[in-house]
Amino acid sequence: MRLRADFWVSAFLRRCAHEGAVAVLRRRGAAEAGAIFVKLDRLDGAAALFGPAPQSEADADGHRLFVRLHDAQWIDPAAAEEKIARQIRYDSDLWLVEVEDRLGRDFLDLID
Template identity: 80%
Template sequence: MRLRADFWVSAYLRRCALEGAVAVLRRRGAAEAGAIFVKVDRLDGAAALFGPAPQSEARDGVDRLFARLHADPWIDPAEAESKIARQIKFDPDLWIVETEDRQGRSFLDVVE
C-alpha cells in the first residue's frame, strides 16, 4: 500500500528542515494520490526538477521514486518553472514542493 501524498509531503518537508534545507509547499494536490513534483534550487542560478519515476522502475521498500525531468544535471530556474507550468496544465491535482539548498541536495530516492 502506498503512503498518501499528503503524508509523504509532510514527512519530506520535515526531513528537509532536519537537514538544514528550506522546503515549502507551493501547491497542494489531491491528498490521497496526487503526483508530487520537487524543484531543488541551489540559489546560484541552477535548479533541478524531479517528478514521479516510471512505475517500471519500482523498487522494494521504496514508497516513491523520482526521476530528473531534464537531461542536464542542472537547468535555469525559469526553465524549471516552465516545465512545472506544463505539468499543471496536464494534471491540475499535482503537488509542488520547492527546496532551497546551496548544496543541491534533493533528499529523494532518484532513478538515474
C-alpha cells in the same frame, strides 16, 4: 502499500528542515495519490526538477521513486518554472514542493 501523498509531503518537508534546507509547499494536490514534483534551487542560478518515476520502475515496498525531468544536471530556474507550468496544465492535482539548498541536496530516492 504506498504512503499517501499528503503524509509523504509532510515527512519530506520535515526532513528538509532537519537537514537545514528550506522547503515549502507551493501547490497542494490530491491527498491520497497526487503526483509529487520537487523543484530544487541552489540559489546560484541553477535548479533541478524531479517528478515521479515511471510505474515500471516502482519499488516493491511502495517507496516513492523520482527521476530528474531534464537531461542536464542543472537548468535555469526559469526553465524549471516552464516545465512546472506544463505539468500543471497536464495534471491539476499534482503536488509541488520547492527546496532551496545551496549544497544542491535533493533528499529524494532517485533512479537513473
